[in-house]
Amino acid sequence: MRDGVTIRTLTGAALEKAIPDLARLRVTVFAEFPYLYDGDDAYEARYLETYRQAEGAIVAGAFDGDLLVGAATGTPMLEHEAEFAAAFDGLGYDLSKLFYCGESVLLPAYRGRGIGHAFFDAREAHARALGATHCCFCAVVRPENHPARPADYRPLDTFWQKRGYRKLDGVTASYSWKDISEAQESSKVMQFWLRAL
Numbered sequence: 001m002r003d004g005v006t007i008r009t010l011t012g013a014a015l016e017k018a019i020p021d022l023a024r025l026r027v028t029v030f031a032e033f034p035y036l037y038d039g040d041d042a043y044e045a046r047y048l049e050t051y052r053q054a055e056g057a058i059v060a061g062a063f064d065g066d067l068l069v070g071a072a073t074g075t076p077m078l079e080h081e082a083e084f085a086a087a088f089d090g091l092g093y094d095l096s097k098l099f100y101c102g103e104s105v106l107l108p109a110y111r112g113r114g115i116g117h118a119f120f121d122a123r124e125a126h127a128r129a130l131g132a133t134h135c136c137f138c139a140v141v142r143p144e145n146h147p148a149r150p151a152d153y154r155p156l157d158t159f160w161q162k163r164g165y166r167k168l169d170g171v172t173a174s175y176s177w178k179d180i181s182e183a184q185e186s187s188k189v190m191q192f193w194l195r196a197l
């Protein structure tokens with residue numbers, strides 16, 4: 001419990017039940033810079049299917065009462081979309097021991113209370129319990145001078161570094177979605193970060 005917010009690990013029926021709320025949270029939070037995601041239900045249903053199906057998946061939910069106000073996801077890398085695992089080809093990591101942290105999304109009113117840390121704690125503990133030796137995630141790369149970048153935008157790099165993650169130079173994947181300002185989906189560069197567990 002953090003200032004009235006409870007973090008719960010969702011699996012099975014509870015995970016299934018939370019999926020529509022998780023989709024709504026993703027669409028709301030990822031509309032902000034740097035994601036600028038123009039979310040739609042079909043895209044969400046397709047994307048969240050991974051978490052519905054992956055045996056080793058985790059969804060950590062932040063609840064204010066019964067209301068889902070934030071969530072973080074993760075799956076073993078080999079249970080995620082193959083194009084993400086392909087970014088690690090030839091780097092010498094045992095992909096069966098690599099855990100992929102998906103998104104962390106939290107409504108702005110609930111930020112700054114340590115929930116982002118709790119999301120990493122939950123996923124890293126789950127990854128260790130599955131026998132993973134490393135955890136990774138990826139973040140979208142946007143140009144410094146992107147027109148939608150708010151003047152007061154603070155990148156999360158310092159937070160991630162404090163959590164023990166480092167940027168893997170040259171290890172990227174591409175992922176497509178439609179930006180709010182775009183007529184159709186375009187491909188984005190996603191930069192991987194990694195830490196040993």
Ligand SMILES: CC(C)(COP(=O)(O)OP(=O)(O)OC[C@H]1O[C@@H](n2cnc3c(N)ncnc32)[C@H](O)[C@@H]1OP(=O)(O)O)[C@@H](O)C(=O)NCCC(=O)NCCS
Nearest residue numbers: 029103104105106111112113114115116117154155156159
């Ligand atoms: C990522 C996110 C879940 C973190 O939530 P949070 O609960 O506010 O994070 P915490 O309170 O645990 O703070 C984590 C650290 O980040 C720092 N931080 C908080 N808000 C920040 C911000 N807007 N910009 C940069 N750093 C920030 C905090 O100072 C804290 O550092 P500390 O450990 O030195 O105190 C939340 O900011 C969010 O939903 N962001 C939008 C979506 C996103 O970018 N997700 C990450 C990629 S999927």
